[in-house]
Amino acid sequence: MNPKTLGYTTMIVSATLMGCVGLFSRNINTSGDVIAFTRMIVGAVCIFAIMIYQGKAQQLKSIKLTPAVITSGVCLGLCCCL
16 A cells, blocks of 8 residues: 555544544543553554554664653553643
């Protein structure tokens, strides 16, 4: 598949699913934290699946994780809980 076509298709599917979150969240009995956590996990799994499909999973080993990067990720993750 053409990378441009894959990108546009991924954006359309992602926007559609993100738009439907309100519909799903109104029909289930769970807290907003669980919904936000599930959205992030599904997004991460999809990104990893695309990277593996494209053969770019080896790029994850070259990412430098500093304490500042980890702290900012934790702060962004906790942002929805406050």
